[in-house]
Amino acid sequence: MKSQTAPRKKPVQDRSVATVEAIFDGTIQVLLASGLEKLTTTKVAERAGVSVGTLYQYFPNKESLLSAVLNRHLTRVVVAIELACEQAKGKTTEIMAIALVQALLQAKFREPLASRALYAVTADAFSKELIATVTQRSQQAIGDMLSTSSNHKFRDLSVTNLVLVTSLVGPVQALLEAEDAGDLLLVVEQHLISMTSAYLTSVGIGK
Amino acid sequence: MKSQTAPRKKPVQDRSVATVEAIFDGTIQVLLASGLEKLTTTKVAERAGVSVGTLYQYFPNKESLLSAVLNRHLTRVVVAIELACEQAKGKTTEIMAIALVQALLQAKFREPLASRALYAVTADAFSKELIATVTQRSQQAIGDMLSTSSNHKFRDLSVTNLVLVTSLVGPVQALLEAEDAGDLLLVVEQHLISMTSAYLTSVGIGK
Amino acid sequence: MKSQTAPRKKPVQDRSVATVEAIFDGTIQVLLASGLEKLTTTKVAERAGVSVGTLYQYFPNKESLLSAVLNRHLTRVVVAIELACEQAKGKTTEIMAIALVQALLQAKFREPLASRALYAVTADAFSKELIATVTQRSQQAIGDMLSTSSNHKFRDLSVTNLVLVTSLVGPVQALLEAEDAGDLLLVVEQHLISMTSAYLTSVGIGK
Amino acid sequence: MKSQTAPRKKPVQDRSVATVEAIFDGTIQVLLASGLEKLTTTKVAERAGVSVGTLYQYFPNKESLLSAVLNRHLTRVVVAIELACEQAKGKTTEIMAIALVQALLQAKFREPLASRALYAVTADAFSKELIATVTQRSQQAIGDMLSTSSNHKFRDLSVTNLVLVTSLVGPVQALLEAEDAGDLLLVVEQHLISMTSAYLTSVGIGK
DNA sequence: CATGAATGAGTCTTCATTCAT
DNA sequence: GATGAATGAAGACTCATTCAT
Numbered sequence: 001m002k003s004q005t006a007p008r009k010k011p012v013q014d015r016s017v018a019t020v021e022a023i024f025d026g027t028i029q030v031l032l033a034s035g036l037e038k039l040t041t042t043k044v045a046e047r048a049g050v051s052v053g054t055l056y057q058y059f060p061n062k063e064s065l066l067s068a069v070l071n072r073h074l075t076r077v078v079v080a081i082e083l084a085c086e087q088a089k090g091k092t093t094e095i096m097a098i099a100l101v102q103a104l105l106q107a108k109f110r111e112p113l114a115s116r117a118l119y120a121v122t123a124d125a126f127s128k129e130l131i132a133t134v135t136q137r138s139q140q141a142i143g144d145m146l147s148t149s150s151n152h153k154f155r156d157l158s159v160t161n162l163v164l165v166t167s168l169v170g171p172v173q174a175l176l177e178a179e180d181a182g183d184l185l186l187v188v189e190q191h192l193i194s195m196t197s198a199y200l201t202s203v204g205i206g207k
Numbered sequence: 208m209k210s211q212t213a214p215r216k217k218p219v220q221d222r223s224v225a226t227v228e229a230i231f232d233g234t235i236q237v238l239l240a241s242g243l244e245k246l247t248t249t250k251v252a253e254r255a256g257v258s259v260g261t262l263y264q265y266f267p268n269k270e271s272l273l274s275a276v277l278n279r280h281l282t283r284v285v286v287a288i289e290l291a292c293e294q295a296k297g298k299t300t301e302i303m304a305i306a307l308v309q310a311l312l313q314a315k316f317r318e319p320l321a322s323r324a325l326y327a328v329t330a331d332a333f334s335k336e337l338i339a340t341v342t343q344r345s346q347q348a349i350g351d352m353l354s355t356s357s358n359h360k361f362r363d364l365s366v367t368n369l370v371l372v373t374s375l376v377g378p379v380q381a382l383l384e385a386e387d388a389g390d391l392l393l394v395v396e397q398h399l400i401s402m403t404s405a406y407l408t409s410v411g412i413g414k
Numbered sequence: 415m416k417s418q419t420a421p422r423k424k425p426v427q428d429r430s431v432a433t434v435e436a437i438f439d440g441t442i443q444v445l446l447a448s449g450l451e452k453l454t455t456t457k458v459a460e461r462a463g464v465s466v467g468t469l470y471q472y473f474p475n476k477e478s479l480l481s482a483v484l485n486r487h488l489t490r491v492v493v494a495i496e497l498a499c500e501q502a503k504g505k506t507t508e509i510m511a512i513a514l515v516q517a518l519l520q521a522k523f524r525e526p527l528a529s530r531a532l533y534a535v536t537a538d539a540f541s542k543e544l545i546a547t548v549t550q551r552s553q554q555a556i557g558d559m560l561s562t563s564s565n566h567k568f569r570d571l572s573v574t575n576l577v578l579v580t581s582l583v584g585p586v587q588a589l590l591e592a593e594d595a596g597d598l599l600l601v602v603e604q605h606l607i608s609m610t611s612a613y614l615t616s617v618g619i620g621k
Numbered sequence: 622m623k624s625q626t627a628p629r630k631k632p633v634q635d636r637s638v639a640t641v642e643a644i645f646d647g648t649i650q651v652l653l654a655s656g657l658e659k660l661t662t663t664k665v666a667e668r669a670g671v672s673v674g675t676l677y678q679y680f681p682n683k684e685s686l687l688s689a690v691l692n693r694h695l696t697r698v699v700v701a702i703e704l705a706c707e708q709a710k711g712k713t714t715e716i717m718a719i720a721l722v723q724a725l726l727q728a729k730f731r732e733p734l735a736s737r738a739l740y741a742v743t744a745d746a747f748s749k750e751l752i753a754t755v756t757q758r759s760q761q762a763i764g765d766m767l768s769t770s771s772n773h774k775f776r777d778l779s780v781t782n783l784v785l786v787t788s789l790v791g792p793v794q795a796l797l798e799a800e801d802a803g804d805l806l807l808v809v810e811q812h813l814i815s816m817t818s819a820y821l822t823s824v825g826i827g828k
Numbered sequence: 829c830a831t832g833a834a835t836g837a838g839t840c841t842t843c844a845t846t847c848a849t
Numbered sequence: 850g851a852t853g854a855a856t857g858a859a860g861a862c863t864c865a866t867t868c869a870t
Contacts, residue, residue: 035331035332038332052861053834056861062860062861120331124242124330125243159391159394162395163378163395166380171369171370174369184366191367191406195370195374195402195409199402199405202402203401203402222850248845249853258851259852259853260845260846261850261851268844269845450744454863456832456865459832466832466865466866467829467832468831470867471829475866476864534744534745538656538658539658570812573812576792580791581792581816584790587787602784608823609784612819612820612822613819617812617815637854661840663839672855672857673841674841674855674856675856678853681841682840
């Protein structure tokens with residue numbers, strides 16, 4: 001039996017689509033305003049301008065709601081990464097580093113509020129699986145890209161992927177929560193590119 | 208006004224110390240077994256072998272309990288980092304990288320269960336302050352160390368500190384949760400050292 | 415003030431008849447599958463292949479739906495009993511016993527599923543009135559029959575009626591829920607006839 | 622895994638015993654005042670003079686509460702029947718009939734309110750098992766008794782047991798709900814004895 | 829007439845916290 | 850100091866019913 005986490009019904013009608021969208025937004029709002037701990041389905045429904053009943057028409061339980069929101073966000077991020085990786089194939093390691101870091105930052109900062117809000121959700125037990133999937137896809141994309149590098153070869157490719165994915169997330173998150181994010185953004189981006197590039201060079205084997 | 212988060216009384220007697228210790232352990236146990244979401248003070252007390260009443264004798268509320276546990280853990284980690292940074296002062300950037308990475312890994316893997324269990328707590332709203340403090344101290348220690356490097360100078364030292372601290376945490380966490388952590392540990396450690404070292408070199412200015 | 419329990423409109427058209435019929439069937443289905451406790455109007459509508467809205471077109475509320483279903487069933491049973499009693503008038507007490515028991519069993523086993531399903535509904539508060547009416551009619555019919563017995567007279571006729579009606583229902587219900595109802599049916603029927611006949615003889619006064 | 626229907630903790634202390642007793646009484650009260658359909662755990666707690674929390678300390682859920690109350694009642698009834706059957710062993714069939722009917726009536730009318738209130742609970746799905754057990758025990762006791770009859774032997778003993786048990790319950794229930802129960806009691810008792818006795822005689826084989 | 833999305837009052841149940849013993 | 854029974858506010862979730870399309 002599948003875990004009770006899949007959305008309850010697909011929004012086929014326009015009204016439904018709008019409703020679900022409003023619920024998603026409401027979730028983010030409440031997450032930012034109250035935090036995950038104090039997030040209640042009633043609050044979310046209120047913010048979304050619908051009744052609790054309606055919320056439950058689309059999501060069988062609170063968990064599935066949070067999962068859906070997180071899923072939508074993370075999927076967008078991974079897709080951005082996959083795209084960037086695809087486009088950087090065959091290029092030099094330096095260019096790959098730039099592509100990867102920029103893609104991640106852009107994806108995260110396109111919806112900075114959602115990004116920040118969803119961090120807490122990420123830590124929740126039921127997100128494990130989702131996170132695993134997303135991490136998996138990211139590593140796959142990065143691995144596929146790296147193996148086409150024009151100037152380096154990588155042994156321990158899987159470890160390299162792991163390190164790359166996990167090491168970039170922390171700084172990005174810190175940036176999202178920083179008050180002077182705007183000022184820092186460019187410098188940090190530069191540093192992350194330097195770090196990634198330097199790491200890949202030091203770990204790669206010259207061709 | 209201070210938040211009601213400080214422990215209620217100091218355990219001066221041996222029995223008290225043992226009780227608090229048991230409660231701390233119980234908390235970790237429950238965290239691992241049930242997750243933060245399903246952690247209840249009653250469960251913790253049970254695991255600790257005391258009554259709820261006793262638990263509340265030492266901690267005014269659930270939050271303060273979790274804060275205390277998290278605080279103890281993080282403090283140990285920072286202290287380890289501070290120590291390592293202190294000892295690596297005046298050395299080369301490469302040695303500093305090694306010292307830093309090793310200190311972090313050792314500190315985290317000394318109590319791997321606690322490290323893993325407390326990750327979720329970290330994401331909770333009330334931990335913000337604690338995390339901030341700890342991050343602050345770490346960056347301070349690292350900054351102090353870096354500025355004594357025998358072979359590099361750093362501009363944007365604060366950014367470098369930020370990047371270092373935040374980028375290492377992700378991989379370590381991933382490692383803690385990996386099933387084959389044992390096999391990966393050494394390789395990942397090596398990669399993290401490479402990354403850190405390469406990053407510092409690339410960002411530093413030769414003396 | 416009358417309770418809002420009467421059907422909302424009479425199905426004059428064929429389509430309407432079919433719809434109501436489908437809703438009745440759906441109700442029985444859900445009753446059997448989920449039990450009264452978990453019976454919801456939505457489920458019933460689904461099973462019936464109509465929308466909830468349509469269901470409410472024919473029944474003003476859940477109660478009236480259940481009442482209607484129960485009513486239809488019980489009415490059929492009483493009618494069968496009334497008929498049998500009518501036909502046995504003037505016969506001996508023994509023949510009356512046979513007629514009564516057989517009529518009841520036949521009526522109940524003509525729609526065994528419905529009979530079984532509706533037992534729970536019977537116990538619900540709102541059925542009180544309906545049950546009373548039905549019981550009343552049965553007792554009336556039985557009383558009318560008994561008083562024409564060719565070989566006995568009855569004092570305490572009302573008590574006799576009460577006992578007869580209420581004592582036969584239990585065994586029939588047990589039979590309906592038995593797994594080996596088929597095997598038992600004939601024997602139990604025989605026993606019930608014996609019991610009824612013997613009871614009437616022992617309580618009746620020889621003419 | 623056992624069904625979540627067993628009481629949560631045993632009342633060892635006096636206070637606990639009193640609490641549970643109050644909850645039982647409260648349940649009966651609410652059942653009589655509002656009916657099963659409108660019975661809520663909050664209402665029960667209020668009537669019992671405790672908080673909902675306390676109620677849930679002793680019963681994991683509403684169902685288990687109702688089961689416990691029903692169980693207590695039915696157990697008392699069966700015990701009474703078992704006792705009566707035991708004492709009537711070796712006697713004539715007529716005496717057995719008297720013993721059985723009187724035992725049942727006395728047991729039911731010792732707590733007439735509870736008897737009446739619990740009828741609805743009886744019909745609920747989750748009571749199936751309990752009812753089955755109780756019926757089983759009753760039939761066993763009756764069977765054991767009948768087989769020692771001094772003046773009759775019974776073939777189809779199991780059918781006879783079934784018929785006896787199920788046929789007596791209906792009249793008793795009707796009596797409990799009758800407004801003039803007091804007036805009827807004696808006559809009905811007499812009729813039930815007649816019926817039972819006559820049935821057993823007609824179905825038994827003279828020795 | 830039929831549909832089914834939306835509503836929200838009403839339930840069950842949990843759990844942090846207190847306090848009499 | 851320790852205990853654990855009692856509390857009750859709060860939150861997740863359901864479902865009878867309505868009404869715009």
